[in-house]
Amino acid sequence: MEGKRVLVIGGGTSGNVMTVLLRRAGINVDLVEVKDDWNVRGSGITLQGNALRVLREAGVWDEVRAHGHGCDSLGLTTPDGTVLHVSETVRTGEDDLPATMGMQRPVLQRILVDAVRASGANVRLGTTAEILTQDDTSATVRLSDGTEGRYDLVVAADGLHSTTRAAIGIDAKPEPTGMAIWRVPAPRPTGVEHSHLSHGGPCYIAGYTPTSEDTIYAYLVEPSRDRATIPPETYAEEMRRLSEGYGGAWDEIRESITDPAQVNYTWFERMLVEGSWHRGRVVLVGDAAHCCPPTLAQGAAMALEDAWVLSQLLTSGSAWDEDLLRRYYERRIDRVRLVVEASVQIGQWQLDGVRGDVPGLMDATMTALKELP
Structure with a gap:
């Protein structure tokens, strides 16, 4: 790998982990990120076991475990907060990893930023790149x-x-x-030990996930x-209004929703690039290649798996050629398609008012993801 140069465009979760894994193999990496603050923002993130498996491979698992909240169960509640059922969730990583880890997104980003800095990569913030x-x-x-x-590969x-x-x-969008x-x-x-979801009430889904010892x-949804019809300065007021249809822990959560700058409003979107994820010496990873609604909380895991699989191939001793980049796509496409289609289906059932087999689809998908990518 000596002498190889890679440019990683984007310092989010997948770009950061890609950088760390390539640097470990001695590959020279330049990382460019358009945001001056390296995008250290956001509310929370749920990392499934298969995401944690990649973070452990990247050498940051101990810090993630120390700063997040791991659990193996999910509670279903009525809108008034009554707990209907608590189920064990599938461990999609190794048996010694929790099924899920809730984290504050800025904390995860800072951990990954520190790992990139320690790797010796050349980082340029507030910078964009144009393929000439x-x-x-x-x-x-x-x-x-x-x-x-001049780079041997652009990620x-x-x-x-x-x-x-x-x-x-x-041209996928x-x-x-x-x-x-x-x-x-x-x-x-007090008393919130794992994620809770409520289906029904004024929203399709109302939920909360612990992200540390004292945060969620x-x-x-x-x-x-x-x-354009929702002024950002009203975001806190609007979220409080929507939450009034929910009781239990929501009564306490609602009182804390006061700063509109802390509230994020995002549309669910879907995309899956078919055919190949590269053109010449440029290859896509993470959300650049695929995205799905967070109904399975697998978006970050799929992006992290992309980085892991591509880095495995690039450090395997094989030639960096068309065949290698095709093998990357072939290893990823069926697994990612499974997640995208299942995530979209769960949301579509709710949009259509259909009582689909959500637990069955979730269990089947998560069980399939226990296999290594």
Whole structure:
């Protein structure tokens, strides 16, 4: 691997882990991220066991475990807060990893940022990249700071609305599913030990997930609305209003929703790039290649698995050629399609008012994901 150069575009979860894994193999990596603050923001994130497996491979599991909240169960409640059922969730990682880990998203990002810094990668923040030319072995890239570089491979980890994806001629775009989600970080109510979900009431889903010893993130899923009709300064008020249909821990959560800047409103979207995830020397990972609603909480896991599988192939001793990049796609596409289609189906049943077999679909999907990618 000596002498190989890789440019990673995007310093989110998949781009950061990709960088760490490649640097461990001695590959020279430049990482560019468009945001000056390295995108250290957000409310919370749920990491399933197969995501934790990759984070352990990247060497950050001990910190993730210390700063998050792991559990193996999920509670279903009525809108008034009455617990209907608590089920054990499938461990999609190894047996010594919890089924799920809730974390504050900024904390996870800081852990990964520190790992990238420690890896010795060359990081440029507030920077974008433009592919100038490609041949059979490399790509020439111009950065927005005016410098140019030649790379053996460019990894596009620049997210759902990837400009790199469009620039290399892949015309796939995310499509809204008809649902939207409100998210907010909040203090952890007494007695909340695992995630709880309520189906029904004024929203399709009302839920909350512990993210540390004293924090959670709470979320409400409703039909998507034109964002232009919801002024950002009213976000806290609007989320409180929607939450009034829910009792139990929501009574305490609702009191803490006061800062509109802490509330995030996002549409659910879906996308799956078919055929291949590369063009020449540029290859997609994570949300740049696929996205799905968070109904299975597998978005981060799929992105992390992309980085793991691609890094395995790049460090296997095989030639960095078309065959290798095709093998990456072939190892990923069926698994990712399974997650995207199941995640969309769960939401569609709710949109259509159909009582689908949500537990059965979730269990079948998670059981399939126990297999290594």
